[in-house]
Structure formats: structure tokens, C-alpha cells
Amino acid sequence: MKKLLLSIIIISTFFGCRNEKKVIEKEPSPLNAYFQNSTLPAAIMGNVTREGKMEWSAFGSSVWDGTDTISENNIFRIFSMTKAIASVAALQLVEQGFLSLDDPLNELMPEMTSIPILTEDGDLYNSEASITLRHLLTHTSGFGYDFTSARLNNFKPESWEYEDKPRLFEPGARWHYGTSTDWVGKIIEKVSEQDLETYLRENITGPLEMNSTWFNVPDDLTEKIVSWGTRDSTGFNEYDRIPQQPVTSYSAGGGLFSSPRDYLTFLKCLLNDGKFDNGQILKAESVEMMFKNQLPSNMSMDHNLPDEGLPATVGQFPDESDTYGLAWAIENSEEEMVRTKGSAYWAGIANSYYTVDKKNGVAIVYFTQFLPFNDKESYDFYRLFENEVFSEIKAN
Template identity: 25%
Template sequence: MSVIRLAAAAALGVALALPAVAQGIPKVQSPEEVGFLSTRLKRLSDRLNEGVKNNELPGAVVLIARNGKIVMFESYGFRDKEAKVAMTNDTIFRIASMTKPIVTLAAMMLMEEGKLTLADRVSTYIPAFADTKVAVPKKKDDGTVEMVLEPQYRPMTVHDLMRHTSGLTYGAAGANPVKQSYLDMKVADRNQTNAEMADKLAKLALLYQPGTTWEYSMSTDVLGRVVEVASGMPLDKFIEERITKPLKMGDTAFEASADKKARGAKPMKEGPKNELPAIPDITEKFTWRSGGGGMVSTAADYARFLQMFANGGQLDGVRLVSRKTIDLMTADALPPDIKMGADMFRFEALEPSARMGQGFGLGFAVRNVQGVNPLPGSPNDYYWGGAYGTYFWHDPRERLYVVFMMQSPQARLRYRYLMRDLVYQAMVN
């Protein structure tokens, strides 16, 4: 059977069960009902099928909703290419950094309960951060550069964690001693607790002074620990009891149960060395509940999360946060004099910088202006993705959100660009 026929068969089978899989989000009678052209949406389907055929990606799930109704919910290619298992709409993915908006929402819920404020010092919840120093490069007389430790000019805040201006970073091998120290100290050890992770980071130098620089980082992992301290609950339990259960996101957690193992998406060999990416199986359970990237989910579940945002903080009669909290999360939180970290150019069109017409809210990037960024969208749309290939965006002006799920680190940027282009070209009213 051809790839296209496999995908078509999978999509047909899921379409018959769409109301159940989409968990209460209604489906349009036709895309034209909400301003899309079916003939133009076919371009998106054709391009994804072409990508599968050309070995660009193993498979994907696309969910498009407008005006609170599902316009398109389809699967392409393979859930497991090597085993020739077709992708289906209920496939579960490792969503990596699409965990960040969920954990940030958890912290905002605690803000609404008076258990924390965004202006609080991180050291209020993790005392070791009061003594964390900042590594500053200093040029010596002989022309070489050494790193000198200085105190924080102003303390790192919860707000800094949410918008990645904390001075923290991610570990990376190379010349930067701060990033190398993350690897040496094993700050991303999956066998540690959130408390142990936070204490390790507090002992290491910050890469930048808090509040001065946008550096994508382990900030949301530290925020996860703040949630634990402020709530008195483990992060995974708080998210389950306060977010995923109320929103009926039954396939969203830090791992899937053993009976769901067969629904997990598998990556394919890719990259210059034609190797399998190191993506954990959806059922693997780790001690470390990574607030920055540890969760699994489905397209339908994440759609419910976005629909709650679209509804101003509530869904199906369950209110998680107020409309004003949603407004705060989805506004640009970066100050006008913010700098971009030295390596942040790697985000390309997704960089939350003024030169890309974007900023960063609380948990995701935010578009500020029309026309500067090479990707289509609207001012005030917001988005983020995961390193394993998943991606979402919500365009409030167009009452539109899109969830794109795949497990392909190699293809992630390319297909994020393509999804923006192909969704907006199909929307004519």
C-alpha cells in the first residue's frame, strides 16, 4: 500500500470517530463554513504526503480549528515507519518544550490564589538562588579572556523564569564555560528530583545578569520547582489535578501508561549520520519531572488546552484562570532594551527579537507587528514548539489555532514554516 493510501485510510478511520477523539470540540460541516477553502487545504495535505514520500518526516498529525470548531484533523504517513504502522489522530507524542506553556499556566494559577507573585524573588522559593553569581567575561592584559564572578545586580524573579530572562541557559559542549558546567554537573539528569535539579543550578554561575538578556534556558524547569514549593505538591500531581483532569486532557502527562505504548509515535533515522534521534518512548518514566520539556500529549488534548486560552481561561464550564491572566500571559513581556543571547540566532524566524517582529510572553513567543517576520500571521498571535518536532500557534485575531505533531528534530523548523504558509493560504475569509 502506498504512503498516501495508508495516510488516507488512517484519516478515514479516525474521521468516523472524530467527535470522541476531539473530546467535545465540534467539527465544521465543511471548511468553507469558517472561511477556509477545501481545495486550498488540499495543498497542505499534498505537501505533507510529499514530505513522507520523500523521507523528510516519518508522519504527522494536523489539527486546525477556527471559531471554536475543528476545520481539519488529519494524519499523514507513519506512526512507526520501520514497522509500517500508519499514523492515526490519537497518536501520542513527546512534546518537549510544548510542556512550558502548561507549567507556566500552573504558576499563573498559583498567582491567582495569592501563593506567589511574578515579582517574587526566585530565592523566596529556592533559597540557594540568593547567592548565585553571574559569570562576566573580562579581558586580561595578555589579550585572553577569563570569567569573573559578580553578584546579581537585581535578584532573579519568577517573571524572569517565565520569560527566559533569568540568566540561566541550557548545557552545551564547547568554549562557553557556563554552558559546559551544565553538562559537567549533569543538571538534566533524568534520575534527579526537581529539588535536586534546582539546587545544582543555583550552585552554577548565571550566563547573564537577570532581566538583561533573552536566553532560552532551563528557566521553566526551575519554575516547575517553584510550583512545587508554592503549592506543596509534586509538579506532575499539580498539573494532573488542576489542569489535565479538569480540561479532560486524558493523554497528557509526563509519561503514558503501559496500555498506551502502541499509540506512541516513533522517529525515523535522519540527519547527516542517518541516526535515530534520542526521543524517549512515551511510556518511559523519569524521576525528573522536567517543567521545560518532559510531557507527552496528543493533538486533540493540546487543542483543548488552546481552546481554553481562546475562551479566556475556561472550557466547558471549567475556569482555570481569569481572562486578564490570559491577557498577561499572551502579551510581550520583554523590555524594550532586552538583548538576545549570543546563540539565539539559531531560532531563525522564530527568534523573539525586535528584528523578527516578535517578543516573548509567559511561556511562549508573541508576534508584535505585521510584516517584519517572514512567516504569515497576525499581531498578538503566540506560539511555541518542541525540539522533537511538535508545534502550535494561536492567532486570536483570526480566531484560529493549529496543532502540528511529529517526531522529527531534523525537519522541525522547515515544517513550522510550511505549516504557517499552507494554513494561511487556505484561509480566505
């Protein structure tokens, strides 16, 4: 497992071709110097206060090697940043009495709870233990990803009748990052009798006027989609920027496109306990639960990192000392030098990140758009921006 995870997050040394970089900055800052000395093709970052004041810093072009300047209105593949939006959707249904955090889902979702468990020895068995919505939202359900589990990555049966790969352990036994939130999306669809795109538009992204946030970006917005691709020892290699086919199965765990402005609008709403100008998407007590550790006692996020730690070329995003709420990681360290203890944070696999610090009343987003995840240059840029924002707060 350790070799598998390490092979996924280790990135090549940064030898990419450097192009002249277009920058918009209100005044010279460490951010400007960092970008000019980096190999990053583009980045956009912003912060919002609880009162709604937004500030942005933009570097590079929306299309790699282009002539424009990337902006907060460009559209990105946000991948696992989708999870927080789906979590809010599920909690809306809990508030309305359609779901419970702790009731068994066996009758509602037999196609999920009937999936066998794969043991360390490679044997399969059926479990009678119930999976709950809380298990799914906290990633303690037993579901994993191929890239977080050697067992799943190596699982290649001759036939398989289930909608997901095997579970890895009994519900509630430990934390493991995986497809749990995709199952949350299927539950939302079944209970609401709507597809996930429609549900989110009617209940979250529409009311918040997040009009650049879609599973299928409307044709009149596709030109706002930014370049994305991979980095290797030769530089950056671009994938198709605009999707070639619409999706018909909506991934609540990682399928949304969104703009930095839209996502910061969503986080601002949660800073304000679910309130926005025209109403409330979630009750204050539900938002409060999102910022509380929801893992059982003595359980933390276990990324199965190498004993020697991560290489110097890899960002330090995985922090096994932190805990997990109902949507994101919760900062658990008193020694954290930037965000405060109790802040929420997470990321998308194409090197995008966010922070929500309720104590200081500020949320932060940071977007680049390439693989592999945990690129040190990108992660360090996010942390530098975070430091700049919080340093200004402390100074004032």
C-alpha cells in the same frame, strides 16, 4: 556562541530512504504533495477554532515503517511545548495569591537565587539581585541551556554543589532561553506541596480531559507513543520509543508527553480566555497577559544567530525581531505573511510547533518527532500548513 548554536541547528542534507507513505486527506491539497515529495517519515497537524471545530491532516505511520496511520490521539514527546502548560500552572498560583510575578524569590527559593553568575571571562560571583517569577517566565532570569551558551557548555568545574549550572547575567539584563521554566516547576511544587504531575492533573490536564498528557505515560497508553529519533545523512535512526524507566523529577521546561488533540484542547481553552466547558482554568486578565510582550523596552529575543543568517538547509524558526510573553514568543512583525501580529507561537525540540492567533480565533499544532531541531523540511511543512489554515480563514 555562534558556532555552538549553528552546530546544533544545522541539519544534514536530506538523503533518507523513502518509504511508501500512507496519507489521510479529505481532498487533494498542497500538504499531500509536500509530504509525498519529502523525506519525512510521518507528520500530524490540526487546527481548532474558538468555537471548538477541529480539523486534522495525517501523514505516515505512528511507528516508523509501520502500517497504521498516525493520528491526533497518538502520544508525542512535546519537550518545550511543556513550558506553556507550566506557565499556566504558575499563573494559577499567582491568581490565588500564593505567588506574585514581581516579588523576590530569595526566601522561597534560596537554592535557586544562590547560584553564582559566570562572567564572560569565566569568573564566578554571587549576586544580591532578586530573581522574580516574571524573570523566570520571560527567560530573563539569567539561566541558560548548554546548547544555547558556549560558556555553559564549556563549564566543567572540579566540584559543583548547586542544582543548576551558573547563571549568565544579572536578572532582567537580557533574554536568554534556558532552564528558567524548570525552576518554575520547582516553585509550583514547593508552593502547592504537590509533585508537578499531580498538580497538573488536578488543575489543568485533568479538568481539560487531556488524558494523554503525562510526565509518566500510564502503561495502558504507552502503545500510542510514536517513534522518534535522529536524522542524519543515512536517514532516520530510531531511539527507544517507550521510556525504559519512570521519571521522578518532573521537568516543567520539557518533560511532558501529550497528544495533538490534548494540546489543541489546551490551546483552545486559551483562545477562549481560559474558559472550557466545565469551568475556567485561568482568568481572562491572566490569559491577556500571556499574549502581551513582557520584555523590558528595547529588549527582544536574542538567539545570537550568525551574521550571515541561517543556512538554506535550516528552518527559520528563530526570529530575533519578535518579543516574549509569559509562556511563548509573540509575533511582532507587521510584515509576517501568515499569522497576525500579536499571535503566540513556540516549539518543541523534536520538531513540533504551535501557533495561537487570538485575532482570527484559531490555534494550530504540528508534530513530527526527530532531532536535530529546526529541520527545514519539517519547519516548512508547519509553515505551509499554517498558510493553508489562514488562507481559508481569509477566503471565508
